Amino acid sequence: MFERLKALPADPLLGLITLYRDDPNPNKVDLGVGVYRDEQGHTAIMKAIQQAQKTHLSTEDSKTYIGPMGVPGFVDGIKKLILGESSKALSAGAVAGIQTPGGCGALRVGFETLRRLGDDLTVWVSDPTWANHIPTIRASGFETQAYPYFDANTGLVNYEAMDEQLAKLGKDDIVLLHGCCHNPTGADLSFEHWQRIAERAVKQGFIPFVDIAYQGLGDGLESDVKGVRHLSEQVDEMVIASSCSKNFGLYRERTGCLIVQTENQERSAALQSQIQDVARANYSMSPAYGGFLVDLVLSSPDLRTSWEDELNAMATRVKSLREGLLAEIKQRNVSQDFDFITQQKGMFSYLNITKEQVRQMRDEFSIYMADSSRINVAGLNLSCLGYVADALKKACG
Secondary structure, eight states, X not given: OGGGSOOOOOOHHHHHHHHHHHOOOTTOEEOOSOOOOOTTSOOOOOHHHHHHHHHHHHHOOOXXXXXXXXXXXXXXXXXXXXXXXXXXXXXXXXXXXXXXXXXXXHHHHHHHHHHTTOSOOEEEXXXXXXXXXXXXXXXXXXXXXXXXXEETTTTEEOHHHHHHHHXXXXXTEXXXXXXXXXXXXXXXXXXXXXXXXXXXXXXXXXXXXXXXXXXXXXXXXXXXXXXXXXXXXXXXXXXXXXXXTTTSOOTTTTEEEXXXXXXXXXXHHHHHHHHHHHHHHHTSSOOOHHHHXXXXXXXXXXXHHHHHHHHHHHHXXXXXXXXXXXXXXXXXXXXXXXXXXXXXXXXXXXXXXXXXXXXXXXXXXXXEOOTTOEEEGGGXXXXXXXXXXXXXXXXXX
């Protein structure tokens, strides 16, 4: 029977790992897979997480299930981290939540829950969006449509074109938004844009679904969610998928959280039962370990301060790499305008070069990035900025 299943093509981004690994060039640069790396190219365990691990292992006395919600302190902590301590929705008890296996698990449970609302809903995603969004949404039973987002001429958001599409949506639509540090482009919505989206959502009735995987890696923990918090204050209903892979460094622990805001406490209780039922059918119980660690970090003043300081240092380093790369490009008088690099936010940037130019940089300089020209800025280091700028000069003139 299994002969009916044919081999699928390899994931192009993950395929870069093999190409990079097998490349003998000592100057090779990996700007592909989106993990944070330090100046030595290492993805280290954050100091606060290291301490939380020691604390947890010294006190854990059971491996029994933790319940369908996951670690309660983790879920409550992430709700407050995103929506804020003074959130009206949280105060009203109108927010359901569940720990999930990573941000992907939060997306899947969120969309499968929305699927229970009916067959006539459409999910709208930004053009472009993260590569795993569309497969996850479609696996949940939805069809997807794209709204305009990225302006290739400026390297920033084409909000007027986006707004023109949002103006046509209504109660049968779900709009997937990137909370901050847009993946793959790095082009972020401004606070004014978030205000206008909130007005659209209230007036037209579409459901905002926010995917936030990089809080703290853009302009800071609070600034990165200013727009999301405004949206929460304006709308009755919204969904949020959160990941702790990047800002807590818990990539392999698969630690995520799904948050669903609704009109009141009674509806929130109903939503809590629904999302737990969807999770039960998918994976039964979420993995607990990462949730315990994040709970310890967020609830301990010393650990939280340590975590915030290290996260701020990571964000500052990414900004300095953007500035350094642009400075090197300008020194070489590259014909193409790359000023957008320092205006984009977070770990990723679209360089706005062609697939042929991407391949040229790979073949001649061993610089590895997605064919779309998306780079992981955190894959750079101070010693390779000039080398990457040389490659761009050769490719772009």
